[in-house]
Amino acid sequence: MREFLRTKGFKMTPQRELIFRSFFEMGKHVSVDELYDKVRQQDSSVGYSTVWRNLKLICKVGLAEEVNLGDGVTRYDRATETPHGHFYCVDCKKLTEFDMDNIVGQLAIISRDNDFVPSGFKIEIQGRCRACREKEATPKKTTDAQAEAQKP
Amino acid sequence: MREFLRTKGFKMTPQRELIFRSFFEMGKHVSVDELYDKVRQQDSSVGYSTVWRNLKLICKVGLAEEVNLGDGVTRYDRATETPHGHFYCVDCKKLTEFDMDNIVGQLAIISRDNDFVPSGFKIEIQGRCRACREKEATPKKTTDAQAEAQKP
DNA sequence: CGGCCAAATGAAAACGATTTTCAATTTCGA
DNA sequence: TCGAAATTGAAAATCGTTTTCATTTGGCCG
Ligand SMILES: [Mn+2]
Ligand SMILES: [Mn+2]
Ligand SMILES: [Zn+2]
Ligand SMILES: [Zn+2]
Numbered sequence: 001m002r003e004f005l006r007t008k009g010f011k012m013t014p015q016r017e018l019i020f021r022s023f024f025e026m027g028k029h030v031s032v033d034e035l036y037d038k039v040r041q042q043d044s045s046v047g048y049s050t051v052w053r054n055l056k057l058i059c060k061v062g063l064a065e066e067v068n069l070g071d072g073v074t075r076y077d078r079a080t081e082t083p084h085g086h087f088y089c090v091d092c093k094k095l096t097e098f099d100m101d102n103i104v105g106q107l108a109i110i111s112r113d114n115d116f117v118p119s120g121f122k123i124e125i126q127g128r129c130r131a132c133r134e135k136e137a138t139p140k141k142t143t144d145a146q147a148e149a150q151k152p
Numbered sequence: 153m154r155e156f157l158r159t160k161g162f163k164m165t166p167q168r169e170l171i172f173r174s175f176f177e178m179g180k181h182v183s184v185d186e187l188y189d190k191v192r193q194q195d196s197s198v199g200y201s202t203v204w205r206n207l208k209l210i211c212k213v214g215l216a217e218e219v220n221l222g223d224g225v226t227r228y229d230r231a232t233e234t235p236h237g238h239f240y241c242v243d244c245k246k247l248t249e250f251d252m253d254n255i256v257g258q259l260a261i262i263s264r265d266n267d268f269v270p271s272g273f274k275i276e277i278q279g280r281c282r283a284c285r286e287k288e289a290t291p292k293k294t295t296d297a298q299a300e301a302q303k304p
Numbered sequence: 305c306g307g308c309c310a311a312a313t314g315a316a317a318a319c320g321a322t323t324t325t326c327a328a329t330t331t332c333g334a
Numbered sequence: 335t336c337g338a339a340a341t342t343g344a345a346a347a348t349c350g351t352t353t354t355c356a357t358t359t360g361g362c363c364g
Binding site: 074111119120 | 222266267271279
Binding site: 158163164165166183184185201204205224225226 | 320321322323324330331332
């Protein structure tokens with residue numbers, strides 16, 4: 001790793017080492033805050049901006065990429081060998097993955113047909129996961145139009 | 153429109169009327185600022201929050217939906233009869249659309265196979281549009297590792 | 305082994321889009 | 335017409351992201 005970074009012109013530091021290791025230990029879809037918390041458990045002197053910068057660096061060197069679900073928080077997803085898509089449960093907000101190998105071909109065709117040279121594909125499927133369907137909870141009826149309209 | 157909203161418990165106002173009309177007159181992928189500017193051309197007394205709230209309302213009643221490309225700005229996309237995906241040019245940032253009818257079937261199958269009940273699909277293809285490829289401009293070599301790493 | 309200098313760090317501040325607050329105004333059904 | 339509920343505009347609050355800046359550190363070179 002140290003060597004890998006060095007060849008790209010970056011130095012290794014204790015903080016960086018810890019941040020990189022922590023990131024890869026954590027699951028997928030990690031937010032800055034989550035990683036920051038994890039890192040601070042090991043070394044509470046590491047700064048937030050250092051975590052943020054290193055997360056950006058991890059993306060820059062191609063080891064992860066940002067994921068935006070429109071919930072206001074950027075998450076970082078460890079790069080996978082084969083491209084994958086995301087199921088986003090609108091109830092519990094859980095993010096799960098699926099392989100998109102068999103679809104990439106079609107996306108490439110669509111791109112070609114539209115005179116567009118693709119470099120990356122993102123597929124997000126919103127819906128409800130099994131767990132949430134089984135809970136089948138709170139119908140939660142509309143009562144106050146304004147509250148519904150103006151509040152999240 | 154007035155009637156449509158009334159049945160959902162919302163009132164019509166001059167501002168709302170103007171905002172809705174302006175939104176549908178504009179192209180796709182409109183940001184709050186863009187719509188705000190357009191609206192102010194007609195009536196400079198309309199407030200920013202009113203524009204924002206009505207954009208949210210348009211989504212709530214199903215006439216549009218938010219689009220997030222991770223560039224920090226939420227855009228609002230008029231709902232289309234048939235679902236469509238987006239080509240996002242990494243150079244000029246232009247967003248163009250493509251029909252995804254022929255892929256939706258597969259996405260539905262993938263969802264079923266993963267025990268997920270889908271309610272919406274989003275496909276984003278990053279790459280370069282024709283215009284940008286033809287410009288084929290500025291190779292822009294890396295010179296300062298830190299600058300490259302820490303600045304956008 | 306020093307010395308040097310770009311890279312890296314941490315704290316704090318800046319940013320900027322989004323969202324909320326609140327008092328005043330308006331809509332629309334009873 | 336009246337009044338409750340919705341809407342509005344201005345301003346402030348939020349809050350994740352990004353930058354600034356003074357200081358420290360890593361790693362290459364002699
Ligand atoms: Mn993922
Ligand atoms: Mn669109
Ligand atoms: Zn769920
Ligand atoms: Zn382009």
